[in-house]
Amino acid sequence: MTVAAESPRTTPESLSEEVVSAYRRDGFVHLPGVISRADAARFAEAALAARNTVRDHHDGMIFTQLLQLWRHDETLRELTLNPDLAAIAGRLAGIPLRLWHDQLLIKEPHNGAATEFHQDQPYWPHAGSRHALSAWIALVDVPVDRGCMTFIPGSQHLDGLRSQDLSDHADMFTVAPELQWEQRVTVPLRAGDCTFHNSRLAHSATPNLTDDPRIAHVVIYVDADLTLEAEPAHPVTDPLGLTAGRPLPDEHFPPFQ
Template sequence: MIDNSDVEFYKENGYLLVKSVFNASEVERMREGLERIVQRAAASKADSNAQWQGDFLPPEELKKLVLKGFHDVHYHDASFLQAAVHPNMAAVLSQIIGPNVQLHHSKMLVKPPEVGAAFPMHQDKPYFPHLNDTMLAASVHLDFADEQNGCLRVIPGSHKNGDLPHVGQYYLNHKQYPISQGIPCIANSGDVLFFNYMTIHGSESNRSERTRRNVLYQYREASDYPTENVHINWGQGLMVCGENPNFTKVSPKYQIIE
């Protein structure tokens, strides 16, 4: 899927857009799976608006915006587990992370037409910090994404700037890091944007009449361990490619509480 020049581009810039990782039928299966998840969530009264809160937009604008977001979608529909370990995904991950790659978690993000909420600029690291910073996101596009419907934006090379102070650990100061500062990553359905969890990224609101649907996977090198007890889930550590070199550290430990 990628060559050495792509790997070097990722190392230097902290992101890489890979075209046509998934074909049309695979994308359609994920779209159908996503719709079923939304319907089941609504039927279970678990539906919610996951849009960002804060002072980066006036309150009267914030309350109009919507973001559908659910974590760990590979627990809800098999199409997303199949996508997480897809040979094309593994081929890219093994080159930019290394031979031994684990899945950390997944989530879906849906920006509805005209009212899809923005993401202020931020790093992902504050949410699930790891020792060696090998964690990256792989954003799978289920729709054509451009500036009108709120495509992802990144600041190239920003992963080299270290940990930056976030407002309430959620997003960067929007005056210092406006969304417009990021370069737009325009992508077709089936394309995947890979970016390090230190890379500054965000997206504008969806001002178009088109939905923007993404499935986001977070991956890490198998020997990169969390530094805080946050964002833990039952299936964390699923091997996507390679092997786990640490036989006694293969899954989080849980205690059942009745």
């Protein structure tokens, strides 16, 4: 049996200024080994168990989405609040950050559906945000045929767009037709690898054509000083009865130092 080699590890101390500059230029960066393969396997096991027990989830053709794992599962809380992961995010963003939410995104075997190009930011009720970014952590190997990510470098500069339909391959290019001809970069990941991407970067994911689930844990970091807007509606903030124009409360959206 062939065992996949461990990826080189990425830590806050090993993160170079060249990598930080590349992230700020392109809107994304691929970092190998943010967690070990052994930890990735442990978190993947917890993720599959959470799929059967956590109530805050959405089952769709494109993926199964489970929200707020850090509030439900001690093992996945460890990953969401990982201080090294947060420190890397802080270096890339260059501002103090807090947690917006985490989510598991599981593409079931042979799901047959791509996650079409979209930005994340239009879905979030944020005001005055200087920067937001997501850490997309592969808990299993994610080659192209299992649902890895594709990015359009530099597209994070597009602001003020409406939300895009994740099931419509043409919708992103309807609101931003200039992106149709831009370079696209597809990034397969080993278990334990991570991509960070800007909340306004256009990105997609391929269908899962394999016999195994694609399991990704996503931690979303936002400007620690942003305030809440009334719209759009959001499943994380709506049940909390928060007031528009106020900062996010630390107990629900913990800040990172």
